[in-house]
Amino acid sequence: MKIALFSDVHANWPALEAVLADIDHRQPDLIYCLGDLVGYAPFPNEVIREVRKRKIPTIAGNYDQGIGLSSDNCGCAYKSDHEKVLGARSIAFTNQTIGAAEREYLRNLPAHLAIEFGFGENKFRFLMVHGSPRKINEYLFEDRPENSLLRIMEEAGATIMAFGHTHKPYHRKLPYSQANGNGTCFRHAINIGSVGKPKDGDVRACYVMLTITPESTMTHPDSIGVEFIRVPYDVEKTARAVEESTLPDEYADMLRKAY
Numbered sequence: 001m002k003i004a005l006f007s008d009v010h011a012n013w014p015a016l017e018a019v020l021a022d023i024d025h026r027q028p029d030l031i032y033c034l035g036d037l038v039g040y041a042p043f044p045n046e047v048i049r050e051v052r053k054r055k056i057p058t059i060a061g062n063y064d065q066g067i068g069l070s071s072d073n074c075g076c077a078y079k080s081d082h083e084k085v086l087g088a089r090s091i092a093f094t095n096q097t098i099g100a101a102e103r104e105y106l107r108n109l110p111a112h113l114a115i116e117f118g119f120g121e122n123k124f125r126f127l128m129v130h131g132s133p134r135k136i137n138e139y140l141f142e143d144r145p146e147n148s149l150l151r152i153m154e155e156a157g158a159t160i161m162a163f164g165h166t167h168k169p170y171h172r173k174l175p176y177s178q179a180n181g182n183g184t185c186f187r188h189a190i191n192i193g194s195v196g197k198p199k200d201g202d203v204r205a206c207y208v209m210l211t212i213t214p215e216s217t218m219t220h221p222d223s224i225g226v227e228f229i230r231v232p233y234d235v236e237k238t239a240r241a242v243e244e245s246t247l248p249d250e251y252a253d254m255l256r257k258a259y
Helices: 013-026 044-053 062-068 081-097 100-107 146-156 235-244 250-257
Strands: 002-006 030-033 113-119 122-128 160-163 170-177 184-191 205-211 225-231
Touching: 002 013, 013 044, 013 205, 013 225, 013 235, 044 081, 044 100, 062 081, 062 100, 081 250, 146 160, 146 170, 146 184, 160 205, 235 250
Parallel strands: 002 030, 122 160, 160 184
Antiparallel strands: 002 205, 113 122, 170 184, 205 225
């Protein structure tokens, strides 16, 4: 079973178009979007319409939630007053640009999605969230203490957990002892990165291909496949569109440098 996972498009239509073309070429069995379709770039309606046209199951990101509720708060953790000013311009632009049907779609998105796989005795619960199971805008960075990530996943009942929100991809295989004392098992925490606003210094769009087979087990961490796929797209097209809009020019620079 191959599952394509993408997140944090943030109204970057050229990036999403390139990612979907790459996904089409690879022909996964399932496709899911982990939220934040809108914000920071000029194409929120185009992004939403394509996701809806393809009937891609999607959960709400914090930015989707804010726009869906016609709020001026996207739930973003801006670090300075300057970032807050830029963010206010972005959410105002998105609220002014979004169509009525697109806003209604965002308002009705679910918070989480879960799939259960059962291959004989090998059973997995795959949980998809935007920030964390606890909070839509909680940041789970790669340096999160191992015990903290394990506790979050155990409380959510997740064997494999995919999430976005930080725009920085990683995969951590988290070991823990079985309750019966018969060896070590592993939970998989997967940040799938960002399609439309990478922050890891790589300007290419990012998504993940997850592979689960009847041979996958919790005791063999490499039996679950996690591939990070980087897709080139026309960064300048989106950057110029940002500069030609009322969005802050700084967002174009962020796309060109991936920060």
